Amino acid sequence: MLKIENLHASIDGKSILNGLTLEIPAGEIHAVMGPNGSGKSTLSYVLAGREGYEVTEGSVTFGDIDLLAMEPEERAVAGVFLAFQAPVELPGVGNANFLRTALNAVRRAKGEAEIDAIQFLKLARARMKVLNMPDDMLKRPVNVGFSGGEKKRNEMLQMALLSPKLALLDETDSGLDIDALKLVSDTVNSLRGPDFSALVITHYQRLLNHIVPDRVHVLSAGRIIKSGGPELAQELEASGYGAIQAAAA
Amino acid sequence: MTAVSSTGPAAFLGRHEGLRGRLPGAALPWVEALRDRSAAAFRAQGFPTRRVEAWKYTDLAVVNASVFGEPLTGVDDALALPAATNPRAVFIDGRFRADLSTLDGLAYAVENLATALPQLESRLGALVRPEEQALAALNGMLFEDGLVVTVPDGVEAGVLELVSYATESERAPAFHPRHLVRLGANASLTLVETAAGPATARYMHNPVFEIEVAEGGRMNHGRLQQEGRDAFFLSTVYARVQEGGTYDNFTLNAGSRLARNEIHVALCGPKAECHMNGVQLLADGQHADTTTALDHAAPNCSSRQTYKTVLSGKSRGVFQGKILVRQIAQKTDGYQMNQALLLSPDAEIDSKPQLEIYADDVKCSHGATVGELDAEQIFFLRSRGIPLEQAKAILVEAFLTEAVEAVADEAIRDALSGAVTGWWQRQGIQGGIEVA
Ligand SMILES: Nc1ncnc2c1ncn2[C@@H]1O[C@H](COP(=O)(O)OP(=O)(O)OP(=O)(O)O)[C@@H](O)[C@H]1O
Ligand SMILES: [Mg+2]
Numbered sequence: 001m002l003k004i005e006n007l008h009a010s011i012d013g014k015s016i017l018n019g020l021t022l023e024i025p026a027g028e029i030h031a032v033m034g035p036n037g038s039g040k041s042t043l044s045y046v047l048a049g050r051e052g053y054e055v056t057e058g059s060v061t062f063g064d065i066d067l068l069a070m071e072p073e074e075r076a077v078a079g080v081f082l083a084f085q086a087p088v089e090l091p092g093v094g095n096a097n098f099l100r101t102a103l104n105a106v107r108r109a110k111g112e113a114e115i116d117a118i119q120f121l122k123l124a125r126a127r128m129k130v131l132n133m134p135d136d137m138l139k140r141p142v143n144v145g146f147s148g149g150e151k152k153r154n155e156m157l158q159m160a161l162l163s164p165k166l167a168l169l170d171e172t173d174s175g176l177d178i179d180a181l182k183l184v185s186d187t188v189n190s191l192r193g194p195d196f197s198a199l200v201i202t203h204y205q206r207l208l209n210h211i212v213p214d215r216v217h218v219l220s221a222g223r224i225i226k227s228g229g230p231e232l233a234q235e236l237e238a239s240g241y242g243a244i245q246a247a248a249a
Numbered sequence: 250m251t252a253v254s255s256t257g258p259a260a261f262l263g264r265h266e267g268l269r270g271r272l273p274g275a276a277l278p279w280v281e282a283l284r285d286r287s288a289a290a291f292r293a294q295g296f297p298t299r300r301v302e303a304w305k306y307t308d309l310a311v312v313n314a315s316v317f318g319e320p321l322t323g324v325d326d327a328l329a330l331p332a333a334t335n336p337r338a339v340f341i342d343g344r345f346r347a348d349l350s351t352l353d354g355l356a357y358a359v360e361n362l363a364t365a366l367p368q369l370e371s372r373l374g375a376l377v378r379p380e381e382q383a384l385a386a387l388n389g390m391l392f393e394d395g396l397v398v399t400v401p402d403g404v405e406a407g408v409l410e411l412v413s414y415a416t417e418s419e420r421a422p423a424f425h426p427r428h429l430v431r432l433g434a435n436a437s438l439t440l441v442e443t444a445a446g447p448a449t450a451r452y453m454h455n456p457v458f459e460i461e462v463a464e465g466g467r468m469n470h471g472r473l474q475q476e477g478r479d480a481f482f483l484s485t486v487y488a489r490v491q492e493g494g495t496y497d498n499f500t501l502n503a504g505s506r507l508a509r510n511e512i513h514v515a516l517c518g519p520k521a522e523c524h525m526n527g528v529q530l531l532a533d534g535q536h537a538d539t540t541t542a543l544d545h546a547a548p549n550c551s552s553r554q555t556y557k558t559v560l561s562g563k564s565r566g567v568f569q570g571k572i573l574v575r576q577i578a579q580k581t582d583g584y585q586m587n588q589a590l591l592l593s594p595d596a597e598i599d600s601k602p603q604l605e606i607y608a609d610d611v612k613c614s615h616g617a618t619v620g621e622l623d624a625e626q627i628f629f630l631r632s633r634g635i636p637l638e639q640a641k642a643i644l645v646e647a648f649l650t651e652a653v654e655a656v657a658d659e660a661i662r663d664a665l666s667g668a669v670t671g672w673w674q675r676q677g678i679q680g681g682i683e684v685a
Binding site for chain 2: 092
């Protein structure tokens with residue numbers, strides 16, 4: 001599904017990703033862990049197509065398409081979804097209107113029928129129920145005044161509505177209370193299937209008890225320095241990054 | 250014989266001399282006196298240059314250098330106006346057209362100024378000081394017609410539309426309508442004004458409004474300025490509000506090559522209120538100026554102003570807002586916000602707030618911001634599948650939301666949303682937010 005080979009990327013002349021190689025087969029969920037500043041968010045931004053990053057070497061293919069050649073909206077239409085580490089606030093843009101606009105933009109681009117306002121509300125309310133989000137969050141401006149956990153849930157609502165093929169979850173668990181962590185995990189797990197892959201960036205093993213990954217990778221200084229099964233996360237939780245970084249050096 | 254200048258103040262003064270005896274009210278000495286006083290004031294001021302403080306950012310040199318003609322009389326072209334859903338008064342090139350207007354069965358009086366003139370001695374010019382505003386002086390010298398609305402005490406008049414349209418004319422007409430509105434005690438009126446004209450016609454529309462709101466009266470004044478792109482729109486509004494009355498003004502400045510939207514409001518009785526909001530949407534080559542002057546002349550009054558300007562291409566926007574709080578006006582609550590969004594590096598905005606406060610127990614604040622579209626927000630929208638142009642449109646709409654939502658009157662809000670969408674489409678931008 002996703003194949004990243006020898007990816008080098010820099011921003012403002014500073015090299016952040018330094019030869020990153022990672023492959024996520026269709027239907028698998030991979031976790032990426034790593035110290036602050038190691039390049040995890042950068043990786044997710046480069047994959048989603050944010051401007052400002054210069055890819056100096058390497059390639060990213062999604063299915064059989066060259067992801068790096070596409071505009072961000074084209075990637076979204078192709079099925080890439082980024083749940084932001086720090087979700088963006090849009091004052092003056094109603095959440096429901098935003099969600100419907102996004103959903104229909106993707107549907108239109110795929111040649112599918114647009115969803116009318118009534119259908120949309122039904123769909124959104126059903127998804128919100130699963131995430132235990134109150135209805136009034138549809139009326140409020142996108143993420144404005146939302147608590148940290150509410151913003152993360154709103155990201156998951158977007159993901160559930162757009163049903164992507166590849167979800168990039170950048171620390172979606174941080175800021176969530178214990179119950180919300182469970183609800184968010186349920187939403188991710190509900191999308192699981194042969195056509196859904198995810199790259200789950202997290203600092204905590206706890207999330208991975210709920211979303212059990214097929215593989216765990218350790219990112220350090222812009223490269224994957226170790227990969228393993230779910231037990232690798234437990235190992236990290238117990239002993240930190242030091243030993244692995246030392247071994248890789 | 251001296252040659253008559255074809256441009257500038259001399260041309261207009263010459264026109265006044267030439268038409269003396271033929272302009273409406275020529276037989277009425279008080280009208281003659283008003284025109285003469287206005288002419289003297291205009292002769293003294295001419296078209297203000299940028300050395301005049303109030304005109305620091307708006308240059309009328311291009312107006313001064315243009316040749317204007319008289320509007321044609323007896324133009325009879327059928328105008329494709331949409332069917333009227335509300336009572337409507339239509340003016341073509343500044344002249345009332347009964348045949349195009351629908352004003353039957355109203356519970357209040359709507360007349361045209363040229364006809365009603367003999368009865369207007371106490372009203373016409375009551376709020377205007379031509380010595381202080383050159384364009385109002387020009388208007389006072391050459392006005393021919395206008396709308397006269399009189400709403401009796403306690404009458405809720407509902408919506409009245411004022412449509413002003415310019416015709417395609419080789420003559421580059423200049424017209425100077427004078428509109429008078431008077432609301433009795435506890436009366437109310439929503440006036441929705443549309444000013445428009447052919448896309449390419451050169452003309453000058455120089456209206457002056459005199460609006461009086463008595464005790465407890467409520468006036469909503471919505472204005473959609475969508476003049477043709479080669480037009481000059483020079484508008485001055487004077488409003489006076491008595492105790493417990495409200496004057497609300499919303500102006501959309503979207504058309505014309507050069508627009509001046511000048512509004513003077515005097516809050517003359519306790520607990521009077523004024524809300525002034527506006528949106529300026531400017532494309533390449535346009536200049537729009539909103540200048541407000543709020544006179545807090547009584548205690549316990551409040552005023553709110555929110556103006557938003559969106560600038561693209563090589564356009565220029567101006568906002569000047571003066572709040573005067575007189576010594577008697579204790580417990581004044583005044584607020585003014587002015588924000589601009591620059592969509593192009595060639596656009597320019599000038600902003601001059603001015604507070605003049607002589608009372609000690611007042612709450613007055615103002616603010617101004619200038620910004621560009623936020624790259625992070627654009628990326629966020631695009632990452633959700635929304636194309637770049639649509640993402641921009643959504644963010645501009647969001648920027649305007651605050652000013653639009655502050656409009657209490659539904660009829661005005663709807664007209665405005667339609668006009669904003671239309672503006673986008675003319676910029677070649679399709680589709681903003683979808684409503685769920
Ligand atoms: N515009 C920029 N200019 C210079 N350095 C930058 C810029 N943007 C990001 N960086 C740096 O890139 C590095 C990687 O940042 P990134 O956000 O990808 O880290 P992360 O692994 O997601 O960290 P965290 O766990 O704290 O979220 C950091 O050192 C950061 O300071
Ligand atoms: Mg990060």
